Amino acid sequence: MILKPLRPLLLLSAVLITMLVTVPRAAHADTPVLVFAAASLTNAVTEIARAFEAETGRPVTPVFDATSRAARQITEGAPAQMLIAANRDWVDWLITCGQAEATSRQVLARNTLVLVAASRAATTDEVFSEQNPLLDVRRFAIADPEGVPAGIYARQSLEAIGMWDRLEARLIRGDNVRTVLAWVGTGAADAGLVYASDAAIAPRLAVAAVVPDHLHDAILYEAVLTRDAPAEAQAFLSYLSSDSARKVFTGFGFSSPPPADQIQPQPSPTAEACG
Structure with missing residues (x-):
């Protein structure tokens, strides 16, 4: 911690x-x-x-x-x-x-939730939907959805597009959103959901898609x-x-x-x- x-x-x-x-x-x-x-x-x-x-x-x-x-x-x-x-x-x-x-x-x-990946692996300006290839990676990181706010918003968003059940077995869960950011930045995770403010301080990461606000609580x-x-x-x-x-x-x-x-x-x- x-x-x-x-x-x-x-x-x-x-x-x-x-x-x-x-x-x-x-x-x-x-x-x-x-x-x-x-x-x-x-x-x-x-x-x-x-x-x-x-x-x-x-x-x-x-x-x-x-x-x-x-x-x-x-x-x-x-x-x-x-x-x-x-x-x-x-x-x-x-x-x-x-x-x-x-x-x-x-x-x-x-804040806003965004889908991020290493710059070399991500195509920017993609739509956050079940067709996005970054939602089909082997290791997908989110914050713990059992209480950590970023994880709660991430789960709501994935459920809204019908991806939670498909992704759940491949999720790695961080104790806070900065842990998720670090995992994606170091390659421990292939992609993840973090806040836009976190992505803004991570130059090695690319924002592949912005999660629409209506998919999760404000x-x-x-x-x-x-x-x-x-x-x-x-x-x-x-x-x-x-x-x-x-x-x-x-x-x-x-x-x-x-x-x-x-x-x-x-x-x-x-x-x-x-x-």
Whole structure:
């Protein structure tokens, strides 16, 4: 499990041990705001955090992993003060479990799913359909569809075109979308489904097809403050919606979020889901 905070590369367990010992939930102004964020946000949120610290003097330590694992870590006591999720269901789950503040939730960006392969193996501008030859390869990579947002969207898309059953036995499943990107980039997988923002930072890969949005749930990135998050976390949440931050998101291949009145309300999970 590889995670990348703003400063030195650390495993999540090491981050949590350190933070549990040294960071009270009500942090002081010079204590870093600990942000758990989806792996696909690594480049964008790292840059935004650096800009925020440069402008305000308030440090931020982002830690990146699959949204599902980050959310579970928070319910298990990890002292993160914010989650930026690649799937709004996990924000709902944290709120239902009493771990996040519903009034703080904020959609920051959206993304697109794309089919990628090594540049030498891919023909660009193909249609994402059952006829696409990259859906007939021996090793096809997606993120784990049992909870990782990129994997959930990938499964929805493959089911929509009638390819899930044909591909399932040949799938290799990554713990987050950056793992899938690395597998395709190194040849461990022949092709895979990742976000457009991930493909944009992988020059050795080619986008063979863009997955139509109607084949899967909307890919929206939503931030939420955890319970008793300090004022510094609220300040960073506000900064994430600033023009400066949106330019960074756009620069890394994300799209602006839709207007609030166009975002579909989420069904609330049951309290039993927290057990």
